[in-house]
Amino acid sequence: xxxxxxxxxxxxxxxxxxxxxxxxxxxxxxxxxxxxxxxxxxxxxxxxxxxxxxxxxxxxxxxxxxxxxxxxxxxxxxxxxxxxxxxxxxxxxxxxxxxxxxxxxxxxxxxxxxxxxxxxxxxxxxxxxxxxxxxxxxxxxxxxxxxxxxxxxxxxxxxxxxxxxxxxxxxxxxxxxxxxxxxxxxxxxxxxxxxxxxxxxxxxxxxxxxxxxxxxxxxxxxxxxxxxxxxxxxxxxxxxxxxxxxxxxxxxxxxxxxxxxxxxxxxxxxxxxxxxxxxxxxxxxxxxxxxxxxxxxxxxxxxxxxxxxxxxxxxxxxxxxxxxxxxxxxxxxxxxxxxxxxxxxxxxxxxxxxxxxxxxxxxxxxxxxxxxxxxxxxxxxxxxxxxxxxxxxxxxxxxxxxxxxxxxxxxxxxxxxxxxxxxxxxxxxxxxxxxxxxxxxxxxxxxxxxxxxxxxxxxxxxxxxxxxxxxxxxxxxxxxxxxxxxxxxxxxxxxxxxxxxxxxxxxxxxxxxxxxxxxxxxxxxxxxxxxxxxxxxxxxxxxxxxxxxxxxxxxxxxxxxxxxxxxxxxxxxxxxxxxxxxxxxxxxxxxxxxxxxxxxxxxxxxxxxxxxxxxxxxxxxxxxxxxxxxxxxxx
Amino acid sequence: xxxxxxxxxxxxxxxxxxxxxxxxxxxxxxxxxxxxxxxxxxxxxxxxxxxxxxxxxxxxxxxxxxxxxxxxxxxxxxxxxxxxxxxxxxxxxxxxxxxxxxxxxxxxxxxxxxxxxxxxxxxxxxxxxxxxxxxxxxxxxxxxxxxxxxxxxxxxxxxxxxxxxxx
Numbered sequence: 001x002x003x004x005x006x007x008x009x010x011x012x013x014x015x016x017x018x019x020x021x022x023x024x025x026x027x028x029x030x031x032x033x034x035x036x037x038x039x040x041x042x043x044x045x046x047x048x049x050x051x052x053x054x055x056x057x058x059x060x061x062x063x064x065x066x067x068x069x070x071x072x073x074x075x076x077x078x079x080x081x082x083x084x085x086x087x088x089x090x091x092x093x094x095x096x097x098x099x100x101x102x103x104x105x106x107x108x109x110x111x112x113x114x115x116x117x118x119x120x121x122x123x124x125x126x127x128x129x130x131x132x133x134x135x136x137x138x139x140x141x142x143x144x145x146x147x148x149x150x151x152x153x154x155x156x157x158x159x160x161x162x163x164x165x166x167x168x169x170x171x172x173x174x175x176x177x178x179x180x181x182x183x184x185x186x187x188x189x190x191x192x193x194x195x196x197x198x199x200x201x202x203x204x205x206x207x208x209x210x211x212x213x214x215x216x217x218x219x220x221x222x223x224x225x226x227x228x229x230x231x232x233x234x235x236x237x238x239x240x241x242x243x244x245x246x247x248x249x250x251x252x253x254x255x256x257x258x259x260x261x262x263x264x265x266x267x268x269x270x271x272x273x274x275x276x277x278x279x280x281x282x283x284x285x286x287x288x289x290x291x292x293x294x295x296x297x298x299x300x301x302x303x304x305x306x307x308x309x310x311x312x313x314x315x316x317x318x319x320x321x322x323x324x325x326x327x328x329x330x331x332x333x334x335x336x337x338x339x340x341x342x343x344x345x346x347x348x349x350x351x352x353x354x355x356x357x358x359x360x361x362x363x364x365x366x367x368x369x370x371x372x373x374x375x376x377x378x379x380x381x382x383x384x385x386x387x388x389x390x391x392x393x394x395x396x397x398x399x400x401x402x403x404x405x406x407x408x409x410x411x412x413x414x415x416x417x418x419x420x421x422x423x424x425x426x427x428x429x430x431x432x433x434x435x436x437x438x439x440x441x442x443x444x445x446x447x448x449x450x451x452x453x454x455x456x457x458x459x460x461x462x463x464x465x466x467x468x469x470x471x472x473x474x475x476x477x478x479x480x481x482x483x484x485x486x487x488x489x490x491x492x493x494x495x496x497x498x499x500x501x502x503x504x505x506x507x508x509x510x511x512x513x514x515x516x517x518x519x520x521x522x523x524x525x526x527x528x529x530x531x532x533x534x535x536x537x538x539x540x541x542x543x544x545x546x547x548x549x550x551x552x553x554x555x556x557x558x559x560x561x562x563x564x565x566x567x568x569x570x571x572x573x574x575x576x577x578x579x580x581x582x583x584x585x586x587x588x589x590x591x592x593x594x595x596x597x598x599x600x601x602x603x604x605x606x607x608x609x610x611x612x613x614x615x616x617x618x619x620x621x622x623x624x625x626x627x628x629x630x631x632x633x634x635x
Numbered sequence: 636x637x638x639x640x641x642x643x644x645x646x647x648x649x650x651x652x653x654x655x656x657x658x659x660x661x662x663x664x665x666x667x668x669x670x671x672x673x674x675x676x677x678x679x680x681x682x683x684x685x686x687x688x689x690x691x692x693x694x695x696x697x698x699x700x701x702x703x704x705x706x707x708x709x710x711x712x713x714x715x716x717x718x719x720x721x722x723x724x725x726x727x728x729x730x731x732x733x734x735x736x737x738x739x740x741x742x743x744x745x746x747x748x749x750x751x752x753x754x755x756x757x758x759x760x761x762x763x764x765x766x767x768x769x770x771x772x773x774x775x776x777x778x779x780x781x782x783x784x785x786x787x788x789x790x791x792x793x794x795x796x797x798x799x800x801x802x
Contacts, residue, residue, distance in 0.1 A: 071668055073655040073762065098681075099654070106669065145682055182681045208741065211668040220662065241647045279646070286684050287765070289651035292658055294764040296651035300684025310684055 002028050005214035006068040006531030007036070008108050011044070012131050014124055016198055017058055017116030021131045026110050032533060033619060036067030039501035039547045040111060041082030041093055042554065046623060048113055051557050055086035055190075056172055056197040058117035064104065064163065064203060065111040067503025068531050071102040071211050074223055074518075075505035077291030079104075079163070079180055085189040086197075087174045087347070087402050088423040088446040090555045092189030095500060097290030097298070098181030100205065103161040107207025114200060123164075123202040125155060128209060136201040140170060143340040144179045151204045163203045166342030168390040169196035173400040175347035175425075176390075179339065183310035184290075187344040188424060189445055190402075214532030222529060227294055230508050230517050236295065239507070240287070242275030243297035244314035249274055251318060254459030255578035256428040256436070258322040260376050261353040262419050262570050265429045265578035267321035272328055278312070283328060295507060303329045309336035315427050315449075319349025323356055324376030333383060341390040350425035351399045351406060352385045357417045358410060370394040419568045422446035422560070431571055432580030433458050434485035435477065438593050439492060441565050444551035450506060452493030456514070457485070459579055468515040482589055486597035494544030498523065501547060546618040549601070549610045553623045557630060562608030565594055637713055637772050638693035639675070639749055639757060650767050652679050652686030656759035663758040671741050674749040675759050688768065690759075691715060691736035691749040699748075702731030707746070712754065717746045 002025070003009045013022045026040075034043045044063050053059035062083040069076035079101040085092025104112070108129040121136040134154075139147045148162040161181060168176035169192030176192030177185045195201070213219050230236070239246055248270055251257040255265040271277060278284050283303060288310055289296030302308040312335050320331055338345045352374075358364040359374040366373070372381045372395075388396030398406050403425060407418035419426045424446025430437030435457030436449075443451040456463040457479040469477050473491045477484045495511035502523060509518035518526075520537040528534050535543075555561075567585050574582045598605045602614045612631070615624035643649045657673035665672050675690040697715050700708045707721035708728060717728075717737075722745040728737045729746065737748040751757055751770060760768045 071658070073653075073658045149682070208671045209669065210665075210672075213662075213667065216662070216666040220659075284646055286649045287647040287651050288684060288686075289653040289764070291653060292655055293651070293653045294655065294762075296647070296653065296764060298651075308684070310681065 003031075004532040005212040006527070006533070007031055007110050008105055008209075008211075010109050010129075011111045011113060012109050012126065013048070013113045013115070014131060014133065015116045016114060016118040016122065016133070016200060019118075019133055021133070023131070028533075031068070032535065033543070033546065035498070035501035035543060036070070036110060037065050037078065037080040037095065037501045037503050038082070038093055038497060039543065040067075041065050041080055042091060042547060042550050044111060044113055045082050045084070045091065046550065046554060048115060049084060051626070053084060055084045055089065055092075055194060058115070058198070060084050060194055060197070061113060061115045062191065062194045062198070062200075063111055063113050066101040066105045066109070067501060068527055068533075070105045070503045071292065072223065072526075072530070073292035073294070074227060075290060075293040075295060075508045076503045077102050077293070078500070078503045078505065079184075079186065080500060080503075081178050081186045081191050083191050083194045084558075085191070085445065086172070086193045087188075087190040089558055090422055090446060090560055091444055091551050092191055092194075093445060094186040094188050094191070096178075096180055096184040096186045097293075097505070098161070098184035099291040100161045100163055100180040100184075101503065102291050103159075103205045103207050105207065105211055106209050107205050108209055112203065114198065114203075117197065118199040121199050121201050123151060123200065123204060125151075126203070126205045126207075127155070128207060139201045141167065143167070144342050145182055145340060147202055148182055151202055155204060155206060157206055160204050160206045164342070165192040165195045165201060166340055166390070168341045168343045168400075169193055170201075171390065171392045171400070172196050173343065173389060173392065174402040175344040175351070176342050177344045179342050183339045185339070185344070188346060188448060190344075192342045213530055215529045218529045222525060226518060226522060231294070233514060233517060239297060240295055241279070243299060245273070245275035245278060245312060245317065247314040248317055250459075251314070251428065253579060255432060255575060255580035256430070256458065257578070258318055258350075258353070258419075258427070258429055259577070260324050261322055261350075261357040261417060262426070262429055263357070264576050265431075265580060267326055269326040270321060272326050273317045273320070273331060278328060281328070283332070290505065293505065295505075297507065301332055301335070303332040305329065307332050307336055309339055311335050311339070313345075316345040316349070318427065319346055319353070322349055322353035323382050325379055325382060327379060330379045330383070334386065337383065337386050341386070343386065343390055346427045347402065347425040348386060348389060350419065350427070351389070351403055352382060354403060354407065354414075354417050354419070355385070355395065355399055358414050361417075363410060363412045363414050364395070368395060416569045419570050420447060421567065422564050424448065426568060426571075429575065429580070430567070431575040431585065432583030433479070434482050434589070434593060435479060435488040437567070437571075437585065438485045438489045438597065441567060441590070442489065442493075442594075442597060444548070444555055450512065451496050452489045454488040454492045455512070457488055464515050472511070472515055482592045483596065485593050486600055489597060490600045493548055494541055495519070497544040497547040498540050501543070502527075542618070545601075546620065549615060549618050550620055550623060552603070553610045553615060553620070553627050556607075556609040557626060562594060562598075562606070565608055566590060636693045636695045637770060639690045639751065639760070640692060640769050640771050640773060641688050641690070641767060642769050642771075643767050648765050648767065650677070650686045650688060651765060652677060652681070653764060655762050655764060656688055656768060659758040659762045663752065674747060676735075688759075689734055689736055691732075692734075692773065693749075693751070698731040698733065699728035699737050699746075702727045714751055714754065715748065716750060717748060719743065719745045722746050
């Protein structure tokens with residue numbers, strides 16, 4: 001065994017076409033270069049997926065990963081999932097909480113790689129090192145919750161953890177998500193459709209093995225000190241009670257709300273979607289937390305009519321307001337419906353908001369909506385559309401393809417109302433906030449708020465002091481400055497990649513959770529304690545950069561580059577109704593930021609592609625060779 | 636008797652189902668992380684938002700002691716303890732305990748249970764993020780049955796809602 005802790009050292013490679021299972025070892029070099037989670041995911045994807053594989057073909061590969069900190073009681077239980085995205089065509093990956101990844105580690109694996117396509121529906125069951133492919137015809141068509149319960153019964157163990165898709169994944173809705181532990185979602189990028197296209201209904205796992213620790217005498221003291229430190233973070237107590245619903249009020253105050261398909265950055269009646277409203281009206285029954293979490297920002301929610309679900313996060317509520325709806329009961333219904341159908345609450349809400357604007361502007365008529373009165377604010381129509389998208393019925397079938405194909409199909413100028421970056425719905429308004437916006441614009445998976453978007457630049461936020469900014473980024477950041485935005489994003493995206501690769505929750509570690517929480521020094525110490533692997537703190541910055549470069553190169557190989565680092569038409573119109581009233585992006589502004597951002601990365605400025613030299617410097621020789629031949633082909 | 640009690644209060648001071656108690660328990664006793672080797676177990680039902688820690692409450696007249704055919708379980712300083720040298724791993728105690736707080740250790744094959752960390756500060760109590768675990772004097776058997784009743788109540792309370800949506 002190569003690892004004295006942290007890693008289990010094994011990867012299961014399952015080929016659904018041949019029904020063969022191969023167990024390979026995780027090379028220590030790969031662990032040192034990519035850690036685990038997101039980093040390991042992109043490394044394995046480039047190894048196992050042939051270039052240009054259609055995302056919904058058997059040649060695509062979907063990978064489920066744990067990380068070196070998985071299973072520690074410092075909010076580090078994230079499950080990371082990676083594949084080529086059927087929504088964007090870029091790399092598609094994301095992570096979710098719950099208890100699946102710790103169970104995988106206890107079952108003896110760091111990652112599960114799934115390739116090929118089964119002839120008929122199947123699920124994979126992993127138990128204590130043993131991997132089996134089982135029939136799943138009887139589960140096809142079932143909701144996520146029933147699937148989970150049936151599989152638990154079949155495995156004879158209540159503790160079996162299940163990753164599953166709902167109807168949306170089966171029908172290859174391009175923003176179907178991967179669900180785990182009932183209500184947890186790897187939401188964006190349509191990874192559920194990749195499972196569906198493989199005829200893979202679920203991956204169940206049960207592990208009873210030990211997770212060893214390389215330096216056990218140091219672990220308890222270190223974690224105690226760090227947890228106490230993080231608990232002193234201002235606002236954490238409030239966050240502990242409210243979770244991300246605490247962002248509803250600021251989103252309307254400082255202008256990142258998406259009211260009526262982003263026609264305004266302020267939603268009337270949004271106070272009904274705040275945590276206070278949910279709490280004071282008895283919706284929040286319990287606080288819930290992920291595996292080993294000391295925060296517990298999730299909720300068990302029950303509405304007055306008895307509809308129950310876990311969750312209700314800010315993004316879900318924000319997309320509801322994008323459809324002109326600010327009703328807590330609809331929020332609970334929407335959340336539950338999406339959990340059961342396996343739909344991403346971001347893209348689903350946003351694509352309906354897009355259709356609503358088309359309807360109100362006369363581009364879509366009642367004939368095309370099958371008589372559904374798709375006006376903004378129509379709650380019944382909204383919930384009906386959610387269902388039709390998952391079932392691919394009528395207009396739902398068109399919307400299920402995602403914003404870009406749907407707007408092209410509808411035509412008549414509908415593209416003007418499709419708010420996306422690289423095909424993924426823009427989940428917050430980014431006007432007037434270049435540091436926040438540039439993170440979305442350059443994110444390798446499409447519009448996403450967790451891969452470089454800097455929350456400390458929103459609305460002159462005081463989340464980072466001048467001293468911290470100088471120390472961590474090397475310069476003071478003016479939140480409105482186009483020159484500073486690239487520096488902020490450059491700092492944030494490397495750190496975010498490292499957080500995702502260690503299995504950490506973004507709320508309790510830096511940079512995303514705020515400055516001076518857990519950061520590179522702590523990562524270095526904890527990695528040594530857990531696994532015995534010594535990586536100097538500054539090296540983590542390089543690891544983050546390596547991961548971002550490999551993702552970017554993966555995209556470049558598929559034809560993505562500077563032309564795709566852009567904003568939708570609405571972001572070039574003046575914002576209305578909020579803090580950033582009158583603000584908008586111009587091509588000149590984008591060019592200013594992108595030139596500086598590519599320069600920081602030493603990428604080719606004309607194309608936005610990582611240069612072969614840069615890739616070689618970051619120990620990515622194979623990808624460097626591929627990119628070099630791409631450059632040669634395209635001249 | 637003084638034992639570990641699960642005392643849930645109003646939102647947000649409830650068990651959040653994080654299983655930190657299991658993790659620190661196994662680590663404190665075995666220097667490794669494995670819920671199967673934890674003396675405290677959380678019964679979870681994610682669909683219904685239920686999570687309830689199950690742990691020995693150190694009864695004054697324990698059924699496990701009564702059931703043991705080789706007298707391997709006794710009470711020392713108010714803590715119910717298993718003598719591993721005497722225990723034959725037959726599992727009679729696990730069947731006798733009304734709340735499932737004593738189990739057979741997967742590695743040693745002997746009965747194992749909460750030892751209140753030897754009487755000092757119990758690790759699970761000190762780590763519980765919502766302070767729902769307390770070491771307290773109690774009069775049994777009330778707390779014993781609370782656990783099972785609370786779980787059943789919690790599930791029926793929410794499943795009265797709309798479960799017939801066919802999804």
